[in-house]
Amino acid sequence: MKKITIAIDGFSSCGKSTMAKDLAKEIGYIYIDSGAMYRAVTLYCIENNLFNPDGSVNSAELEKRIDSIRISFVLNKETSRPETCLDGVNVESRIRTMDVSSRVSLVAALGFVREALVRQQQEMGKAKGIVMDGRDIGTVVFPDAELKIFVTASAEIRAQRRYDELKAKGQEVSFDEILNNVQERDRIDQTREVSPLRKADDAIVLDNSNMTIAEQKEWLKNEFQRAANV
Numbered sequence: 001m002k003k004i005t006i007a008i009d010g011f012s013s014c015g016k017s018t019m020a021k022d023l024a025k026e027i028g029y030i031y032i033d034s035g036a037m038y039r040a041v042t043l044y045c046i047e048n049n050l051f052n053p054d055g056s057v058n059s060a061e062l063e064k065r066i067d068s069i070r071i072s073f074v075l076n077k078e079t080s081r082p083e084t085c086l087d088g089v090n091v092e093s094r095i096r097t098m099d100v101s102s103r104v105s106l107v108a109a110l111g112f113v114r115e116a117l118v119r120q121q122q123e124m125g126k127a128k129g130i131v132m133d134g135r136d137i138g139t140v141v142f143p144d145a146e147l148k149i150f151v152t153a154s155a156e157i158r159a160q161r162r163y164d165e166l167k168a169k170g171q172e173v174s175f176d177e178i179l180n181n182v183q184e185r186d187r188i189d190q191t192r193e194v195s196p197l198r199k200a201d202d203a204i205v206l207d208n209s210n211m212t213i214a215e216q217k218e219w220l221k222n223e224f225q226r227a228a229n230v
């Protein structure tokens, strides 16, 4: 069966990763969470003192080091989900903290960071058979993807989902802090100069505000079958 490329973009915390991971597992495709790669670079900056006291990024230093930062994924055998490694160390839980969430959009707005990560993402997708989620996958990384989805939901619903997810992991978080973070990242992601978040002209919009995970899974599977002619 011919393999295709599936690009899933959309706003923060709208459940893109859940649907992308589930689909990839079901159809035997590789899944890549491009947001995890921007999060890993952000964690690198935190741990290597590359944030200035005013909260901005020391971009001159990061630019010198960007090509030496190694990001990879390993499969967690128990969950059969990929986990993110930074320079060979599993950082999956460390990249999901509020500290990283509150800084990642600044790092992701830097042109040289995007160039380096987009190059790696395109390399990963060369053989097709890939589901990648992010902000610019259908517009920049894989403009020729056979299936492009643009996911959205109201900011309150997205914040509630993220709140439930972090709570379930035992993290102490406030709903208001998460809502502010979701709205602030949406703003930075949509207004940045390099590859801003926008729907590709040929993407299908999915507003999943009132959909269950099972319903959206079914919806996506149908779209896949249509696009792949199976």
Ligand code: CDP
Pocket (backbone or CB within 6 Å): 011, 012, 013, 014, 017, 034, 035, 036, 038, 039, 104, 105, 106, 108, 109, 133, 134, 135, 136, 137, 185, 189
């Ligand atoms: O929190 P959520 O899962 O929605 O976000 P994410 O997919 O982990 O992405 C974290 C951040 O990385 C986003 O808010 C964007 O600033 C940035 N990002 C990006 O600029 N381009 C991508 N392809 C993916 C993520």
